[in-house]
Amino acid sequence: MPAPSTHKPLLQVRGVTLQYKTREHLVTATYRVDFEVYRADRFVMLGPSGCGKSTLLKAVGGYMEPTEGEMRLNDEVIRKPGADRMMVFQEFDQLLPWKTVRENVMFALTSSGRLKGKAAEDKAMQYIEKVNLTKFADSFPHMLSGGMKQRVAIARGMAMEPEILLMDEPFAALDALTRRKMQEELLQLWNDTRFTVLFVTHSIPEAVLLGNRILLLSPHPGQVKAELNSDGTDRTLSDGKVLSEHIQDMLFADAIEEESTHG
Amino acid sequence: MAEAAATTIERPEFVRPVETKAYGVVQKPLTAWEKIYDSGTARKTFLLVVMAVAWELYARWLASPLLFPTFGATVKAFWDAIADGVLPHRAWFSIKVLLQGYAIGLVLAALLTAFATATRIGADLLETLTSMFNPLPSIALLPLALIWFGLGNGSLIFVLIHSVLWSVALNTHTGFKAVSQTLRMVGRNYGLTGPRYIVKILMPAAFPSILTGLKIGWAFAWRTLIAAELVFGVSSGSGGLGWYIYENKNQLEIPAVFAGLFTVIIIGLVVENLIFRRIEMRTIRRWGMQT
Ligand SMILES: Nc1ncnc2c1ncn2[C@@H]1O[C@H](COP(=O)(O)OP(=O)(O)O)[C@@H](O)[C@H]1O
Ligand SMILES: [Mg+2]
Numbered sequence: 001m002p003a004p005s006t007h008k009p010l011l012q013v014r015g016v017t018l019q020y021k022t023r024e025h026l027v028t029a030t031y032r033v034d035f036e037v038y039r040a041d042r043f044v045m046l047g048p049s050g051c052g053k054s055t056l057l058k059a060v061g062g063y064m065e066p067t068e069g070e071m072r073l074n075d076e077v078i079r080k081p082g083a084d085r086m087m088v089f090q091e092f093d094q095l096l097p098w099k100t101v102r103e104n105v106m107f108a109l110t111s112s113g114r115l116k117g118k119a120a121e122d123k124a125m126q127y128i129e130k131v132n133l134t135k136f137a138d139s140f141p142h143m144l145s146g147g148m149k150q151r152v153a154i155a156r157g158m159a160m161e162p163e164i165l166l167m168d169e170p171f172a173a174l175d176a177l178t179r180r181k182m183q184e185e186l187l188q189l190w191n192d193t194r195f196t197v198l199f200v201t202h203s204i205p206e207a208v209l210l211g212n213r214i215l216l217l218s219p220h221p222g223q224v225k226a227e228l229n230s231d232g233t234d235r236t237l238s239d240g241k242v243l244s245e246h247i248q249d250m251l252f253a254d255a256i257e258e259e260s261t262h263g
Numbered sequence: 264m265a266e267a268a269a270t271t272i273e274r275p276e277f278v279r280p281v282e283t284k285a286y287g288v289v290q291k292p293l294t295a296w297e298k299i300y301d302s303g304t305a306r307k308t309f310l311l312v313v314m315a316v317a318w319e320l321y322a323r324w325l326a327s328p329l330l331f332p333t334f335g336a337t338v339k340a341f342w343d344a345i346a347d348g349v350l351p352h353r354a355w356f357s358i359k360v361l362l363q364g365y366a367i368g369l370v371l372a373a374l375l376t377a378f379a380t381a382t383r384i385g386a387d388l389l390e391t392l393t394s395m396f397n398p399l400p401s402i403a404l405l406p407l408a409l410i411w412f413g414l415g416n417g418s419l420i421f422v423l424i425h426s427v428l429w430s431v432a433l434n435t436h437t438g439f440k441a442v443s444q445t446l447r448m449v450g451r452n453y454g455l456t457g458p459r460y461i462v463k464i465l466m467p468a469a470f471p472s473i474l475t476g477l478k479i480g481w482a483f484a485w486r487t488l489i490a491a492e493l494v495f496g497v498s499s500g501s502g503g504l505g506w507y508i509y510e511n512k513n514q515l516e517i518p519a520v521f522a523g524l525f526t527v528i529i530i531g532l533v534v535e536n537l538i539f540r541r542i543e544m545r546t547i548r549r550w551g552m553q554t
Binding site (some may be wrong): 058059063070080081082083085086087089091093094097098107108111112113140141142143 | 443445446448449451452453454455458463464467468470546549550551552
C-alpha cells in the first residue's frame with residue numbers, strides 16, 4: 001500500500017484559463033482546465049495542434065500567469081519559473097551551443113545552485129550515461145544528431161531531479177525510427193527512477209504508449225474532454241474498440257461538431 | 264503511347280548484402296600541387312608577390328622616387344625605421360591611445376546595453392542614440408573635441424569612444440533581441456535573472472553579433488585614429504603613426520611615408536586576421552554558431 005501522503009496530488013490545476021494578448025486580439029488558448037498529477041505519474045496531455053497544450057505547459061513552468069484559476073505544486077501556487085519544474089522542449093536549440101554536453105548538464109545544476117564542482121560533474125555524468133551519451137560528453141551540441149540533442153535535454157532535466165519533468169512534444173521533430181527508440185528509452189528511464197512527468201503530444205499512439213493517464217483536450221480553445229487510463233498496450237475497452245480508436249473517435253467527434261457549428 | 268506510359272514496368276525485387284570491406288578508394292591523399300592550390304594562404308601569398316614585383320617594375324620605370332618610391336626602397340625605409348625604434352615607438356603610441364578609447368567605449372556600450380535590456384525606456388534610448396550617432400563619422404566630431412578637450416589624447420579618446428560605442432551597443436542590443444525564446448526559457452528555468460541571466464545566457468547566445476560589433480568598432484576606431492592623428496598628433500613631443508606619416512611627408516621622406524602606411528596596414532591585418540580570427544575560431548566556430 002502506498003503511504004497516505006502519496007495520495008495527495010503533486011500538481012493541481014484548477015479552472016485555469018490562459019490568454020494571449022496580441023496587438024489586435026485577445027486569444028483564449030485554454031478555458032477552465034482542471035487536472036491533477038500524482039507522484040510517479042506519466043501524465044500525458046493529448047490534443048490537436050493549437051489546442052493550447054504548450055501554453056498550459058508554459059503556465060505550469062511558471063512562464064505565464066493564468067487569467068483565471070490557479071496552479072499549485074506541492075500546495076504552493078506557481079508564480080515563476082524554477083528548477084523544481086524542468087522543461088524539455090521540442091526545439092533542438094534548447095541546448096546552450098557554447099557548452100559541451102557535459103557542461104550543459106552541469107550548468108543546469110550549478111547555475112540553479114543545486115550542486116557545485118565535482119558533485120555537479122558526477123551527477124551530470126551519471127545522467128549522461130543513463131541516456132547512453134558518455135562517449136559524446138565532450139562534444140558540442142552542433143555535432144550531435146537531433147535525437148542525441150533531445151537525449152541530452154532529457155538527461156539535463158532528469159539530472160536536476162525536479163519534482164516534475166515537463167516535456168513539450170520532445171520527439172515530434174524526430175524521424176519515426178528514432179522516435180520509437182526514444183519512446184522506449186524514456187519508458188526504461190521511468191522504470192529505473194520513477195520520476196513524475198507531464199508529457200505533451202498530439203500523437204495518439206505516443207500518448208497510449210507513454211502515458212498511464214491521458215488528459216484529452218478539445219480543439220482550440222482547449223477544454224478538458226476526458227481523462228483516460230492507459231497501460232501502454234492500447235488495451236481493448238468494454239465496447240470492443242481499442243483505446244486509440246476510442247480516443248480517435250472522441251477527437252473526430254470534435255472535428256465534426258466544429259464543422260457543423262462553423263458551417 | 265499513353266497506355267504504355269500508364270502501366271508500370273514489372274521488375275524483379277532484390278536484396279543484396281552490403282559489403283563492409285574492400286570498397287576501393289574511400290580516402291586518398293591529395294597531390295602536393297592540389298594541396299598548395301587549396302590553401303588560401305598560398306594563393307594570396309602568390310598574389311602579394313605578383314603585386315610587389317609589379318610595384319617594383321612600375322616604380323623603376325617611373326624613376327621618380329619622390330612621387331613613387333620603389334618597393335625595395337620602401338622595405339628598406341620600413342626596416343630602418345623599425346631598427347632605430349621610431350616606427351615601433353609611434354605605433355605603440357597609437358595603439359595605446361586606441362586601447363584606452365576602445366576600452367572606455369566598451370564599458371559605456373555595456374552600460375547602455377544593460378540599461379536597454381533591463382528597461383523599455385533604456386531600449387528606446389539606445390535605439391534613438393544609435394540611429395542618430397551611428398551614421399555620423401567620428402572624425403566630424405574632432406573640431407568639437409578639440410574645443411572641449413584641447414590638443415591632446417583627450418580629444419583622440421573622445422572621438423575613439425564615439426567610433427566604438429554605437430556599433431558595439433547596437434550590435435549587442437540587436438543580438439540580445441534575436442536570442443531564441445527557447446534559450447531564454449531555458450535560462451529562466453534554472454532560476455537565472457538580472458545580471459547573471461545577461462552574462463550567462465544572453466551574452467554567449469548573442470556572441471556572434473557582439474563579435475561583429477567589436478570588429479566594426481575596431482575598424483572604425485583604427486581608421487578614425489589615424490585620420491585624427493594626421494590632423495593633429497603631437498602632444499608632449501610625441502605622436503602616433505598618423506603624425507609620423509604627416510611629418511615625413513613634410514620632410515619629403517616619401518619612402519618613410521610608405522613605410523608608415525605599411526605599418527597601418529600591417530597592424531590592421533594583424534588585429535583583424537590574427538586576434539579576431541582567433542577569437543572567432545575559439546568561440547562561435549567551435550560552438551557551431553557560425554560556419
Ligand atoms: N505567443 C503567442 N501569442 C499569441 N497567441 C499565441 C501565442 N502562442 C500561442 N498562441 C495561440 O494560442 C493557441 C494555443 O497555442 P499552443 O499552446 O502553442 O498550442 P499547441 O501546443 O496545443 O499546439 C493557438 O491558437 C495559438 O495561435
Ligand atoms: Mg505545442
